[in-house]
Amino acid sequence: MRSESTPVRGYGLTLYRDQDGHDVCGFLDGSPVLVPTRTEKTPEGRRIRFAEGKRELPQVGDIFCANSETAGLVRDALNEKFGRERDAVNAFRVVSANLSRRQRYLFLYVGIANMQTGSVDTVSFTLEAPDERVQRDGQAKFGRFVDALGLTEIADSDMLLGRAATMGGTGEARIFRRWLS
Structure with a gap:
């Protein structure tokens, strides 16, 4: 059978x-x-x-x-x-943070180093501006960046140094997210 x-x-x-x-x-x-x-x-x-x-x-x-x-x-x-x-490919560590005041604007320039390649890029945030919408957008973008770094508040830009996160997108379309190695 x-x-x-x-x-x-x-x-x-x-x-x-x-x-x-x-x-x-x-x-x-x-x-x-x-x-x-x-x-x-x-x-x-x-x-x-x-x-x-x-x-x-x-x-x-x-x-x-x-x-x-x-x-x-x-x-x-x-x-x-x-x-x-x-996320690992786009992971970065903050290597510098510098404030710059120009007229009625306050900018924060943050140097981020890619953790795999070591290449350094700069992201900027408008913290103060005469235009309320520009200031609000810049502060919101900075708030999302700080949140991705695992901070709830920041008193000094030096608190950013050494912190790590990851990002997606490029240029103005960057989206910062927490990264756990």
Whole structure:
């Protein structure tokens, strides 16, 4: 008597780069009916070919999970890992802080050194300005920066020195976040 094996059905996950160039893990297909059929060698390495019923999917995946809970945990864990790696690349330490008064403006220039490359960049904050909106925006931006450094209030700019954080975005679109090494 010959028994026929039943293929294991489950979820396929794939690793890819999103529109911003970030590594991401996502479901290849949201249905639990995928069956891994074979592995293929691609320029990115070995990938899994999946079938849905008798139809082979045009996309290839990287991970197969037999149940949705495991697939969700794996996806979340990989996306968290990728996020930590992005944060580490953008982690910085404050190396200088200088106040500058020009007419009725007060600026704070903060030197930040990338922790991986050592390259130094300067971010500036408008703390006082004759225009209330400019001052409010500058102080709000500085407040988010101070919060990312783990401070609740600041009495002297020297309190910033040696503090670390991470950031996303560039130029005026920078978003500062706490960073735990």
